[in-house]
């Protein structure tokens with residue numbers, strides 16, 4: 001399995017998740033690292049995944065638990 005790096009500028013951490021923008025639904029979907037790169041997806045390291053914020057009016061959907069988040 002190839003090691004993929006975070007797509008953020010100046011970040012050299014290993015990617016752990018893939019962010020996909022679903023323009024039709026104004027959703028930013030964060031899921032497990034995708035098998036291959038796709039046009040509207042970005043690989044993110046753990047830190048950048050955790051700090052992810054969606055553009056105004058967009059919704060962030062997380063499909064991965066990067067840490068032991070407490071349920072609300």
Ligand SMILES: [Zn+2]
Pocket residue numbers: 006007008011012013044045046047048
């Ligand atoms: Zn990063």
